[in-house]
Amino acid sequence: MSVKSLGHLTITTPKRDEWIEFAGNVLGMQIGPDKDGVTRVRLDERSYRLEFEDGDEEGLSRIGWEVPDAAGLEDVIERLEKDGLTVTRCSAEEAAARDVQGLAKTVDSSGFNLDFFYGQQKSIEPFISPRSANFVTENMGLGHAVLMTPVFEDALRFYTEVLGFRLSDTLRLGPSRVAFLRCNPRHHSVALIEAPEKGIHHFMVEVSEVDMVGRAHDACRDGGAGIMMDIGRHANDDMFSFYARTPSGFGLEYGHGGLLVDDSEWTVTEIAGPSLWGHRGSMV
Structure with missing residues (x-):
């Protein structure tokens, strides 16, 4: 791959x-x-x-x-x-x-x-966060993107059969199907949601400590951004996170502790719901 x-x-x-x-x-x-x-x-x-x-x-x-x-x-x-x-x-x-x-x-x-x-350029200057955040990237990249698509079956085929992504698990949100796909140990780098029109649902960035999530949550609550979904833990990738509303209106998931998949031991399942607890609010 x-x-x-x-x-x-x-x-x-x-x-x-x-x-x-x-x-x-x-x-x-x-x-x-x-x-x-x-x-x-x-x-x-x-x-x-x-x-x-x-x-x-x-x-x-x-x-x-x-x-x-x-x-x-x-x-x-x-x-x-x-x-x-x-x-x-x-x-x-x-x-x-x-x-x-x-x-x-x-x-x-x-x-x-x-x-x-x-061959992307690496900076010779150190990364300096204005809020002392440390993002989990390295060989797993930016995080993940969740995409809405009106051609769900073909999009799933494209990512798995053409680009070689592996299916981690699936979910149903009402009538819509969701597929979570990985290309490295991160549980998913892209997820596809069946929808009438294409668009971005949200993207996720991960930080190395749970307190960094809390500080970002406080910053949003203090007027930095609206909260779309409050703190919770996801059922499939174990991510402890919240969702902020970006200036463009879609979501930004800010999380910690995402699951790393061992391909030799992983079994695809359909999860019964997106979260074990929390994540109260609405992504619409």
Whole structure:
């Protein structure tokens, strides 16, 4: 399998200043300089994990999937093209502008813009959180993204059969099916929700200590952001977390203690509900 992790997300928004305040002073991420209407945000030694770019509409504009090397990128390109997708091989100049050595782009059947890259730049400057947060990334990437798709069956096939993700477990939310998919030990790097229209439901970042979750929760309660779902623990990945409402209106899960999957011992199940306790509120 060539896809290693969720590398980064790019969010288009007319509220970039609000996102900068939210990401930095509430969540504890390190804000980089503005450049040509784009702000890059660090969570670790990488040059960025999130991007906020100016635009008239709110939304997730790109999902960046990391592969290990040039051979891995070629393998992904071959599989994408074999599946009938149009793939753009980006120039060295465009890759360098994205702080990576190699880059290819496509659009999946749900309509999401996908980037595949390798060789992202590591900063020589230390990551410094304005709220003393320490994010769990390393080889597992940014965290996870939960995507709504009107072509659930094809999206599930794409991630498992084309990109090689493994199914961790499933869930039903009313009439909607949910599939949790992993590409590394993190329980899921992407989850798919059956929905009438495509969109991002939420994305998750993980921190190394439970008190960091509490401090971010307090910062939201003190006016930093609205709480969509209060503190709780999930039934499948054991994540202790809460959900904040981002400036774009979708959710941001801020958690600690996510389950790491051992492939040799894992069995796929359907969980009866999303949480063991808590997570009271609504994600709509």
